[in-house]
Amino acid sequence: xxxxxxxxxxxxxxxxxxxxxxxxxxxxxxxxxxxxxxxxxxxxxxxxxxxxxxxxxxxxxxxxxxxxxxxxxxxxxxxxxxxxxxxxxxxxxxxxxxxxxxxxxxxxxxxxxxxxxxxxxxxxxxxxxxxxxxxxxxxxxxxxxxxxxxxxxxxxxxxxxxxxxxxxxxxxxxxxxxxxxxxxxxxxxxxxxxxxxxxxxxxxxxxxxxxxxxxxxxxxxxxxxxxxxxxxxxxxxxxxxx
Amino acid sequence: xxxxxxxxxxxxxxxxxxxxxxxxxxxxxxxxxxxxxxxxxxxxxxxxxxxxxxxxxxxxxxxxxxxxxxxxxxxxxxxxxxxxxxxxxxxxxxxxxxxxxxxxxxxxxxxxxxxxxxxxxxxxxxxxxxxxxxxxxxxxxxxxxxxxxxxxxxxxxxxxxxxxxxxxxxxxxxxxxxxxxxxxxxxxxxxxxxxxxxxxxxxxxxxxxxxxxxxxxxxxxxxxxxxxxxxxxxxxxxxxxx
Numbered sequence: 001x002x003x004x005x006x007x008x009x010x011x012x013x014x015x016x017x018x019x020x021x022x023x024x025x026x027x028x029x030x031x032x033x034x035x036x037x038x039x040x041x042x043x044x045x046x047x048x049x050x051x052x053x054x055x056x057x058x059x060x061x062x063x064x065x066x067x068x069x070x071x072x073x074x075x076x077x078x079x080x081x082x083x084x085x086x087x088x089x090x091x092x093x094x095x096x097x098x099x100x101x102x103x104x105x106x107x108x109x110x111x112x113x114x115x116x117x118x119x120x121x122x123x124x125x126x127x128x129x130x131x132x133x134x135x136x137x138x139x140x141x142x143x144x145x146x147x148x149x150x151x152x153x154x155x156x157x158x159x160x161x162x163x164x165x166x167x168x169x170x171x172x173x174x175x176x177x178x179x180x181x182x183x184x185x186x187x188x189x190x191x192x193x194x195x196x197x198x199x200x201x202x203x204x205x206x207x208x209x210x211x212x213x214x215x216x217x218x219x220x221x222x223x224x225x226x227x228x229x230x231x232x233x234x235x236x237x238x239x240x241x242x
Numbered sequence: 243x244x245x246x247x248x249x250x251x252x253x254x255x256x257x258x259x260x261x262x263x264x265x266x267x268x269x270x271x272x273x274x275x276x277x278x279x280x281x282x283x284x285x286x287x288x289x290x291x292x293x294x295x296x297x298x299x300x301x302x303x304x305x306x307x308x309x310x311x312x313x314x315x316x317x318x319x320x321x322x323x324x325x326x327x328x329x330x331x332x333x334x335x336x337x338x339x340x341x342x343x344x345x346x347x348x349x350x351x352x353x354x355x356x357x358x359x360x361x362x363x364x365x366x367x368x369x370x371x372x373x374x375x376x377x378x379x380x381x382x383x384x385x386x387x388x389x390x391x392x393x394x395x396x397x398x399x400x401x402x403x404x405x406x407x408x409x410x411x412x413x414x415x416x417x418x419x420x421x422x423x424x425x426x427x428x429x430x431x432x433x434x435x436x437x438x439x440x441x442x443x444x445x446x447x448x449x450x451x452x453x454x455x456x457x458x459x460x461x462x463x464x465x466x467x468x469x470x471x472x473x474x475x476x477x478x479x480x481x482x483x484x
Contacts, residue, residue: 011397014256018395153260155253156421179399182444183429190428202424 005143007174009163009181012150013110016117021145026119027133027166030149031158032206033085034107035126036222038239040087043128043228045096048238051108055080058103068095071103075209078103086218087128087228099238106149111234114147124232124239127162127195127223132231134169136242144174146181157187157204158223161195164188165225195223247385249416251405251423254392255352258359263387268361269375269408272391273400274448275327276349277368278464280481282329285370285470287338290480293350297322300345310337313345317451320345328460329370329470341480348391353476356389366474366481369404369437369465374473376411378484386416388423399429399446400465403437406430407467437465 008024010016028035038049052058055071055078062069062082070083077084085104102108114122120142125133137144146166148159164184167176176182191198196219199207210219221227231242250266252258270277280291294300297313297320304311304324312325319326327346344350356364362384367375379386388408390401406426409418413427433440438461441449452461463469473484 011253012257014260015254015395015397018256151421153257154421155257155425157424160421160425177445177447177450178396179393179402179444179447180397182399182446183397183402183425186432186444187425187428190432202421202428203419204424205419205421208419 004173004175005141007144007146007167007176007181008178009146009148009184011148011155011160011180012153013106013113014153016113016147019145021114021120022118023120024143024145025121025123025137025140026114026145026147027123027125028107028111028114028147028149029125029159029162030104030107030110031126031162031222032210033087033218033222034102034104034149035124036128037085037087037090038102038124038232039126039129039228039230041090041095041100042232042239042241043230044090044092046090047097047099048240049100049102049232050238051111052101052103053108053112055103058101062101065099067099067101069101073105075213086215087221088218106151110147110149122234125162125166127165127225128228129226129230130165131226132229134166136231137166138170138173151206156206157199157202158206160184161188161191165192196220246415246417247383249386249388249409249418249423250420251388251390251426253390253397253402253422254395255355256395258355258389261387263356263362264360265362266385266387267363267365267379267382268356268387268389269365269367270349270353270356270389270391271367271401271404272346272349272352273368273404273464274452275329275460275464276344276346276391277366278370279327279329279332280344280366280474281368281371281470281472283332283337283342284474284481284483285472286332286334288332289339289341290482291342291344291474292480293353294343294345295350295354297345300343304343307341309341309343311343315347317455328457329463330460348393352389352391364476367404367408369407369467370470371472372407372467374471376408378473379408380412380415393448398448399441399444400448402426403430403433407434438462
């Protein structure tokens with residue numbers, strides 16, 4: 001009898017409601033740049049990252065706990081916050097021992113949706129911690145939902161590519177009867193050799209948006225595998241290292 | 243100055259609301275099997291096809307106009323209707339000169355959504371009429387929305403592949419700044435040589451569902467390019483040949 005857990009991929013927050021995630025680990029995926037930045041901050045010694053869904057809540061909470069307020073709207077630092085959503089803003093020399101209060105356009109929104117839908121567990125995935133995510137999912141032996149944050153609910157290439165990278169590595173351990181997962185895997189197969197080149201060639205919409213802000217360095221970092229290997233898990237309102 | 247029209251792809255009806263389609267031709271795509279069957283019925287001489295969104299409406303209208311009631315729910319003939327959703331049920335000897343009243347799980351639902359959202363024009367696309375669809379879209383020189391009917395709002399491979407086939411053929415004529423379109427094109431690039439083999443290899447969920455009903459012949463037909471070249475357009479409540 002086949003007892004493998006199941007794996008699904010939701011390509012957009014607007015599709016998450018189609019799936020029952022109450023028995024699943026939900027992997028929040030927002031490659032450019034929320035989940036890459038969260039893994040980096042924790043890897044560099046941040047005590048925790050608190051994801052909040054609005055700028056006003058970010059400011060309020062930042063004051064209360066003396067945390068660092070950070071976040072973006074439409075790819076730029078949101079008004080009233082001190083820092084943005086670039087992994088390069090959070091080196092060890094700055095972030096070690098501190099708490100980051102973060103709000104982003106898509107990633108933190110999806111995390112709160114997963115919470116409301118009663119996800120069994122929530123973890124953070126990015127190319128920066130790909131191996132840790134895959135190892136954890138195999139080890140846990142639970143159902144998995146790969147949740148792409150997308151861009152304002154529109155499917156994007158970079159989050160889909162990450163889902164494909166995870167599936168490529170762990171598929172033998174899961175039952176995958178989900179066309180979105182097959183789609184992601186196929187896309188990754190084509191792009192794996194040169195992720196940056198693939199986004200550029202296809203003029204991926206968010207790649208384009210960030211390039212307009214001179215953020216090529218950020219994009220290249222966010223597409224690098226295993227340069228911030230930690231596993232952020234959501235516990236009691238905070239993302240902390242597992 | 244670049245005056246090309248724009249092209250977008252909506253991978254699921256649950257994503258259609260993200261786009262303004264009031265100035266667009268919407269291509270309804272439901273490869274297995276609604277749009278393949280509609281093109282086939284019209285190619286074989288049906289006077290028109292009336293898409294309705296419920297079984298009860300199908301029965302009622304069928305009586306009123308002495309039409310042929312047909313449709314499926316979950317891949318099988320719906321109770322109370324005379325025929326199903328297989329293209330092989332509608333040869334010329336049977337369907338010529340008749341009106342088909344059709345309701346299906348996903349395709350007719352998407353068509354009614356596109357109507358409600360004020361689509362400028364609605365046409366029907368399938369591999370069976372790929373060339374006619376592409377020629378029409380190039381000739382029209384209007385904005386295009388490729389609307390995948392999906393499966394109960396879950397993205398599927400076969401509709402995405404068809405979007406990719408269209409994009410591959412017509413992309414020089416459009417501005418495409420849409421990651422879903424790039425995704426579809428990439429998928430089609432991988433699968434184009436053997437569409438049936440690709441669905442089989444990936445155990446596409448609807449492929450699987452139909453194979454369980456012994457419908458391999460239907461699937462192979464629905465993946466054959468240009469075997470029913472007509473252009474169904476929606477006018478005054480009916481799908482007719484352009």
